[in-house]
Amino acid sequence: IIVALGLTVEKLLGQTLPLAPNLINFNSTEGEKLLLQSKARQDYFPLSIHFLTQENPAWCGVASIVMVLNALGISAPEDPVHKPYHAFTQTNLFDNPKTSQIITAEQVSRQGMTLQQLGQLLESYSLKVKVYYGSEVSLEQFRQLVMKNLEQPNNYVIVNYLRSTLHQERGGHISPIAAYNKETDRFLILDVARYKYPPVWVSASELWQAIRTLDQASNKSRGFVLVNSP
Amino acid sequence: IIVALGLTVEKLLGQTLPLAPNLINFNSTEGEKLLLQSKARQDYFPLSIHFLTQENPAWCGVASIVMVLNALGISAPEDPVHKPYHAFTQTNLFDNPKTSQIITAEQVSRQGMTLQQLGQLLESYSLKVKVYYGSEVSLEQFRQLVMKNLEQPNNYVIVNYLRSTLHQERGGHISPIAAYNKETDRFLILDVARYKYPPVWVSASELWQAIRTLDQASNKSRGFVLVNSP
Ligand SMILES: [Ca+2]
Ligand SMILES: [Ca+2]
Ligand SMILES: [Ca+2]
Ligand SMILES: [Ca+2]
Numbered sequence: 305i306i307v308a309l310g311l312t313v314e315k316l317l318g319q320t321l322p323l324a325p326n327l328i329n330f331n332s333t334e335g336e337k338l339l340l341q342s343k344a345r346q347d348y349f350p351l352s353i354h355f356l357t358q359e360n361p362a363w364c365g366v367a368s369i370v371m372v373l374n375a376l377g378i379s380a381p382e383d384p385v386h387k388p389y390h391a392f393t394q395t396n397l398f399d400n401p402k403t404s405q406i407i408t409a410e411q412v413s414r415q416g417m418t419l420q421q422l423g424q425l426l427e428s429y430s431l432k433v434k435v436y437y438g439s440e441v442s443l444e445q446f447r448q449l450v451m452k453n454l455e456q457p458n459n460y461v462i463v464n465y466l467r468s469t470l471h472q473e474r475g476g477h478i479s480p481i482a483a484y485n486k487e488t489d490r491f492l493i494l495d496v497a498r499y500k501y502p503p504v505w506v507s508a509s510e511l512w513q514a515i516r517t518l519d520q521a522s523n524k525s526r527g528f529v530l531v532n533s534p
Numbered sequence: 535i536i537v538a539l540g541l542t543v544e545k546l547l548g549q550t551l552p553l554a555p556n557l558i559n560f561n562s563t564e565g566e567k568l569l570l571q572s573k574a575r576q577d578y579f580p581l582s583i584h585f586l587t588q589e590n591p592a593w594c595g596v597a598s599i600v601m602v603l604n605a606l607g608i609s610a611p612e613d614p615v616h617k618p619y620h621a622f623t624q625t626n627l628f629d630n631p632k633t634s635q636i637i638t639a640e641q642v643s644r645q646g647m648t649l650q651q652l653g654q655l656l657e658s659y660s661l662k663v664k665v666y667y668g669s670e671v672s673l674e675q676f677r678q679l680v681m682k683n684l685e686q687p688n689n690y691v692i693v694n695y696l697r698s699t700l701h702q703e704r705g706g707h708i709s710p711i712a713a714y715n716k717e718t719d720r721f722l723i724l725d726v727a728r729y730k731y732p733p734v735w736v737s738a739s740e741l742w743q744a745i746r747t748l749d750q751a752s753n754k755s756r757g758f759v760l761v762n763s764p
Binding site (some may be wrong): 391509 | 549550560561565566569579580582583584585586587590591604607609610613615616619620621716723728729730732733
């Protein structure tokens with residue numbers, strides 16, 4: 305999740321990093337077409353209107369959780385910046401004592417979160433969560449489980465993957481998946497590091513490879529979570 | 535832009551405030567359909583992937599400008615939180631001396647910004663900006679000018695309107711417009727007060743009425759700006 309980079313300023317003038325040819329930029333004619341063609345995009349609109357930039361280099365999991373909680377529309381705590389309105393934010397997420405018992409905001413800032421902690425943090429908001437390790441699911445199971453969810457409203461998928469498998473810079477990362485395009489067999493990741501990469505369409509097999517990588521913090525593979533309302 | 539409210543907690547459990555029947559919630563089957571049907575939605579995808587929540591109750595104009603600058607993909611300053619990446623943020627927007635000469639972040643926090651200042655802030659980033667006062671355009675001119683822009687990529691519309699004309703709570707507000715639906719004669723506003731309202735489809739005539747209202751800070755009417763790359 306935290307990555308040391310040796311990038312030159314030149315590379316950054318277009319704001320985000322270039323994509324390798326294996327990925328399709330969502331912010332392109334082709335990228336839009338894949339969404340319009342998709343039959344598994346129930347989660348796209350609720351997620352996109354709550355799309356966030358992670359507030360700190362290790363908070364990809366935090367931003368992903370906040371997007372899903374707001375997309376689910378469950379009862380939210382007060383947003384202290386915008387009283388009297390209620391919304392989940394990357395700051396008030398940890399105000400729930402059940403949440404900060406799992407891991408604190410400070411700990412996440414230092415070390416990110418594991419797949420297991422991602423599941424537990426979502427459970428601390430009384431959601432039904434199923435955690436899948438990439439090492440334990442076949443490509444076909446992965447594709448079907450995620451596609452089914454993306455065909456249904458009111459439940460969501462968050463994926464924990466290794467960026468370098470997708471030819472991105474570079475470490476472990478977490479973001480929501482918003483849609484599946486059957487014709488190209490690709491998933492749309494709403495990447496919460498918006499300063500770094502646009503949302504991308506990635507092939508199911510490459511994303512599956514990227515969730516089968518070892519997370520050294522847990523000594524288990526990465527993976528994904530399916531999140532349902534209580 | 536700053537509004538005093540007497541809301542009860544009950545109203546807030548669904549996170550955002552209820553919409554009057556004149557508005558169509560974008561986060562609904564009907565709302566999605568209007569986008570899919572739209573032939574003037576070139577700005578929707580670039581804006582939506584940069585959708586932001588205003589960071590402070592008076593920063594609707596700030597968030598709107600940052601969305602448009604990032605959507606245009608112009609050369610951006612370093613994001614201090616996410617070095618070495620470059621992106622416009624609601625904080626670094628005012629680091630440009632030309633920008634803070636027009637109005638400072640602190641002044642915007644106290645009093646918001648007028649339509650004229652909105653145009654000048656965009657111009658401080660070397661963009662071509664045209665400011666239209668609602669009092670000086672007919673409904674048909676308004677509809678055509680905005681629709682034309684929404685049919686074209688790489689230019690954007692930001693609108694400054696009175697919420698209460700749309701039966702929303704309540705004062706002056708600023709947000710980008712992302713699409714036009716001809717069949718229903720409605721515009722899609724990506725409301726940057728995401729803690730308060732979802733994006734909405736509003737009829738062209740109601741939005742036109744809402745930009746013809748008097749802004750007491752400028753003693754002129756509200757209106758809209760068209761923004762083009764240099
Ligand atoms: Ca919903
Ligand atoms: Ca779903
Ligand atoms: Ca662009
Ligand atoms: Ca345009």
